[in-house]
Amino acid sequence: MSMHTTRGSIGRGAPARPGRERLLFNVGAGTVPSRSAVEAAIAAETEPTFATAAYAEPRDWGYRGLVAFTAVLMLRPQDQIPALAPLHLAEICAFLGIAPMLLHRFAHRLPVFRITPETFALMLFSLVILATAPFSVWPGGAVTMFTDSYVKIVVVFVLMMNTLTTPKRLEQLTSLILLSCGYISARAVIDYVRGVHLIEGGRVVGSISGIFGNPNDLALNMVTFLPVAVVVAVGRHFSVPKRVTAAMIAVLMLSAIVFTKSRGGALGLLVMVVSLVFLGRKVRPGFAAMAICAVLVAIPFLPTSFWNRMESIVNEDLDREQFTGSREARRIVMQEGIDAFLEYPLTGVGAGQFKNYNPPQRKERWRETHNALIQVASETGVVGLLAFCFLIVRGGIAAAAARRLLARPKKNASDPLRLVMSNADRQRLYSHTVAMTAGLVGWSVCALFASVAYNWTFYYLLALIVAARELARDRLAAGRAIELQAKGISIPSAMFSRRVARGAA
DSSP: OOOOOSSSSOOOOOOTTSOOOOOOOOETTTEOOOHHHHHHHHHHTTTOOOOTTSSSSOOOHHHHHHHHHHHHHHHOHOOOOOGGGGGGGHHHHHEEEEEEEHHHHTTTTTTOOOOOOHHHHHHHHHHHHHHHHHGGSHHHHHHHIIIIIIIHHHHHHHHHHHHHHHHHHHHHHOOOOOOOOHHHHHHHHHHHTOSEEETTTTTESSSSOGGGHHHHHHHHHHHHHHHHHHHHHTTTTTTTHHHHHHHHHHHHHHHHHHHOHHHHHHHHHHHHHHHHHHHHGGTSTTHHHHHHHHHHGGGSSOOHHHHHHTTTTOOOOHHHHHOOOHHHHHHHHHHHHHHHHEEEEETOOOOOOOGOOTTTOSSSOOOOOOOOOHHHHHHHHHHHHHHHHHHHHHHHHHHHHHHHHHHHOOOOOOGGGGGOOOOOOOOHHHHHHHHHHHHHHHHHHHGSOOTTTSSHHHHHHHHHHHHHHHHHHHHHHHHHHHHHTTTTTOOOOHHHHHHHHHHHH
């Protein structure tokens, strides 16, 4: 629901008041507003929303800052050029994105930013992290984790909610993430072939640190964003060069997952593929058959070492004899995380501080919980766990709502979206929600084996899902307003927004 209030209303045929957001719709390629749609909507006394007023304020700075921040986050140029490290490029990009947007909105007495249930839960979780810091085993470390990491997540999430206002922008940012994953996976494949950046008997690690720094995190990110590459590769509504590029990236990402030999990544990949096969039927007919054929073709090329490590999932002796015995160690550290939660159910041991929580009875000292839910429970207590679980569940609900809003209605049924969104934009946005849904399923499985509660991957994924839902919801409300205006009925669009919100929640 938009945190949006207006003073008065735009009368029939009256011009917009100074300082107000005008109602603009992006039709066709998503870059040129339709004058007839604008006039019709204004005549219907509709209220503008964030997603329908994409050009009402100088948001280009915000969007450009978001794109630059994403590029720095994914590609980490400071790792390749050490001289860039003191510049704090990520912080600069985020500031250049959020500051102009907020200053403009304050100056024109506009709502600061859009509030959604997901934004509220994210802020609640951040407050829990800060509130439990004084009770941490290392208060300074918990506060540092908040100031150095999580507060940036909140800022960028808000920035994404307020700048991803058109299908084109959503597609551009997703394409940037996909290209970055393609580059990182290509480097991982080359490293594996060359025999460099390998650990634990041949597991490739990310050549770039940050969210790709170890084999499990590398596999988790590839599993999360692989559906985007697959959906683009098979989607007929994308250009041929883009489809070919996406297909090549998909092969590289799948290879990187295999070469990490991550058991959690493999399980996440399996569940993600199943969900993608189920959801991809509406992206393209025959999607399931193509996916199954691709899997059958890929299986013979998987190395024997990969299958040996996967066998250790169910064979503990094999894991102990041939690998590092990490299966048993992971089980122990998970139990220790549960014990920490039971000992400190209200406050936890402090965000990011479980590895520093070392009572005498701990067997696996200085290690993470290797499970995102146990990580949050042991470090922030029950309130933090509920807030984090709410975010995950809301991600799934938002994805389902977006698919439902964008689905084509049955024959002879009303289709308001066609008035404000081209068929190509609609299909691409639907494909985006399918890919994000499958990515969320894959991430959820991988997160059961990794301490990634405060990592960027989930929050980017959540923002991309929620932005698609909000965009579809606002366009649908605007389309309904235009339909009623054509029938001579005038009604504020806020009423439509509330109805749509109730139906899509």
